[in-house]
Amino acid sequence: MQKTILITGCSSGIGLDAAHGMRARGWRVFASCRQQRDCDRLRAQGFESPRIDYTDADSIAAGLAEVLEATQGTLDALFNNGAHGLPGAVEDLPTDGLRHIFETNFFGWHELTRQVIPVMRTQGHGRIVQNSSVLGLVAYPWRGAYVATKYAVEGLTDTLRLELADTDIKVVLIEPGPITSKIRENSIPVFERFINWQGSALRDRYEASLLKRLYESSGPDRFELPASAVTDKLAHAVESKRPRARYYVTTPTYIAGYLRRILPTRTIDRILSDV
Numbered sequence: 001m002q003k004t005i006l007i008t009g010c011s012s013g014i015g016l017d018a019a020h021g022m023r024a025r026g027w028r029v030f031a032s033c034r035q036q037r038d039c040d041r042l043r044a045q046g047f048e049s050p051r052i053d054y055t056d057a058d059s060i061a062a063g064l065a066e067v068l069e070a071t072q073g074t075l076d077a078l079f080n081n082g083a084h085g086l087p088g089a090v091e092d093l094p095t096d097g098l099r100h101i102f103e104t105n106f107f108g109w110h111e112l113t114r115q116v117i118p119v120m121r122t123q124g125h126g127r128i129v130q131n132s133s134v135l136g137l138v139a140y141p142w143r144g145a146y147v148a149t150k151y152a153v154e155g156l157t158d159t160l161r162l163e164l165a166d167t168d169i170k171v172v173l174i175e176p177g178p179i180t181s182k183i184r185e186n187s188i189p190v191f192e193r194f195i196n197w198q199g200s201a202l203r204d205r206y207e208a209s210l211l212k213r214l215y216e217s218s219g220p221d222r223f224e225l226p227a228s229a230v231t232d233k234l235a236h237a238v239e240s241k242r243p244r245a246r247y248y249v250t251t252p253t254y255i256a257g258y259l260r261r262i263l264p265t266r267t268i269d270r271i272l273s274d275v
Contacts, residue, residue, distance in 0.1 A: 004071050005238065006030045006064070008052055008112070009082025011038035013181030014131060017227035018079060018234055019047060025235060027077075030067045034082060054082055054108020064115050077127040077238040078116045080109040083149070085187035087210060088195035089202050090144040097194030098145055105149035110156065117169065125168040127238045130157045131230070134177040134253040137260055140272060142210050161245060172237040175257075176230050177250030178221040188214060223251040 005022055009015035010031035019031035019042070032052040033039045039049040048070060052063035067075060083105040086097055113128060120126025135143055136150035154173065161171035191214065197206040233247040248254050259268055 002026065002028045003076040003238075004028045004030065004067075004074065005077040005079060006032065006050075006067050006075060006116075007079040007081060008032045008054070009034070010042060010047075010049070011035065013183065014176070014179060014227045014230045015079075015081045018081065018231045021228060021231035022235065022238075023047070025239075028071075030070075032063055032082075052082075052112070054105075054112070055103045057111060060108065060112050061115065064112065068119065073119065074123050075116060075119050075126065077129065078113065079129045079131065079234060079238075080113065081131040082108075083131070083146075083183075084190060085143070085183055086145040086190045086194060087142050087187055087214060088145070088191060088197065089142060089200065089206075092195050092197065092200045092202070093145055094194055097190075098148065100190070100194070101145045102149055102152070105146070106152050106156075109153065113160070117164075120169045121167065127170050127172065127243070128160070129172045129174060129234060129237045132157070132173045132175045134175060134250070134256050136173070136175060137253065137256045138268065138272060158245075170237075170243050172243050172245065172247065174230060174233050174237065174247045175249060175253050176225075177252035177256075178224040179230060179250070180220065180224060180226050184214065184217075225250050 005027050007015055007018050007022070007029060010019045011033045015031070019029050023029045029047060031042050031047040031049050033042065033049060034051070034053045036051050039051050042049040050063035050066040051059055053059040084101065086093070086101045109130065116128065130153055132153050133150045135147045136154040139147050157171060157173050164171055197203060200206060229249050233249055237243045237247060248257055259271070
């Protein structure tokens with residue numbers, strides 16, 4: 001029988017490439033998006049596209065129910081991917097802003113995953129793949145909110161993997177670094193909503209660095225890879241008989257993982273402060 005996968009955050013970038021890539025590999029893909037207009041666009045491309053907004057518990061339940069109705073109650077794989085950024089210094093980050101990004105990048109993932117696990121327990125197998133980040137391994141200036149969500153995803157996923165070790169439900173982390181996507185553009189309205197950089201003690205540093213990076217596209221980042229690099233790792237994670245616990249994707253991720261193992265925190269701080 002054709003295997004099934006639910007992928008979130010498919011309006012662009014990693015999620016969209018994963019939807020096309022997994023369909024090309026013969027999977028039945030449920031490519032979910034947060035906004036209905038994006039779901040409609042994907043349906044026009046031949047996908048089944050339930051609307052799932054991680055900040056809306058009702059849409060999570062309804063979206064999964066739509067998938068399970070179409071598959072007669074089964075699901076082989078879940079790829080939690082939808083997320084957004086909230087750049088800004090930690091001291092300028094209002095708690096409401098932190099709650100906002102956690103709803104999308106963490107709590108919504110947890111809610112969907114909890115609803116999928118009983119399905120996979122009943123059928124006796126499954127793959128849960130979490131799209132983390134190099135920023136789930138090391139911190140980075142101006143990215144405190146996003147880093148916090150990815151550290152949380154890493155910890156919760158590691159725990160879940162241990163708790164499901166006696167089942168055939170495999171839990172996997174993918175850790176990209178710089179990947180071609182719209183995360184920079186998509187983070188601008190969130191930044192403008194929550195960060196009062198004009199009133200910050202760090203205003204000069206915002207103007208010298210973060211604002212330029214946020215508003216002025218300078219082309220691909222160093223070591224940037226296309227979204228298909230993540231899809232390749234996803235395919236291995238859901239098709240291999242013995243998937244790895246973690247899949248690094250880009251050169252910065254391999255470097256970050258290596259530095260964490262061999263260097264003291266103070267040295268890593270010095271390196272990252274100069275980036």
